[in-house]
Amino acid sequence: MLSIHSAVPAFSAPTVVRAPTRAVGATMFNEGDIGVTPPLGVWDPLGLIEKRDMRRYEIMEIKHGRSAMLGFVHILAIHAGVRLPGYLSQAAGLKFADMPVGCFASLEATPTAGWLQIMIVTAMAETGAGNVPDLPGPSGLAGGPTGLVK
Numbered sequence: 001m002l003s004i005h006s007a008v009p010a011f012s013a014p015t016v017v018r019a020p021t022r023a024v025g026a027t028m029f030n031e032g033d034i035g036v037t038p039p040l041g042v043w044d045p046l047g048l049i050e051k052r053d054m055r056r057y058e059i060m061e062i063k064h065g066r067s068a069m070l071g072f073v074h075i076l077a078i079h080a081g082v083r084l085p086g087y088l089s090q091a092a093g094l095k096f097a098d099m100p101v102g103c104f105a106s107l108e109a110t111p112t113a114g115w116l117q118i119m120i121v122t123a124m125a126e127t128g129a130g131n132v133p134d135l136p137g138p139s140g141l142a143g144g145p146t147g148l149v150k
Contacts, residue, residue, distance in 0.1 A: 063125070089114065 084096040
């Protein structure tokens with residue numbers, strides 16, 4: 001009976017000892033900023049804040065979050081039956097309404113030229129290849145109350 005009692009710890013997972021993490025004393029953040037937690041301050045165990053441009057990471061996080069939200073709205077619209085009129089590929093005779101709803105089925109039904117366009121647009125968005133330079137005006141565009149050129 002005692003041998004059974006002493007064998008129980010043999011079946012439990014080993015305890016993992018984690019290295020202590022420390023808060024970074026980054027001077028670019030103030031108390032109350034987003035991402036600054038009161039007891040820890042700025043939590044950056046790898047020290048990336050001191051080595052990299054955090055503004056770029058913030059912009060990328062916003063961009064990727066918006067892309068994810070747009071993708072989610074797309075899934076909702078497709079499952080609700082919303083389809084664009086016209087052809088996805090005229091050469092293949094594939095209409096938007098003919099695309100299957102399932103994840104893998106729709107991936108397989110997309111023509112190669114469509115995938116190439118998706119990859120080019122994604123690469124341009126990630127690298128900033130299609131960015132327009134900042135123009136004077138309240139919204140970054142020149143002239144007019146809405147910031148658009150007439």
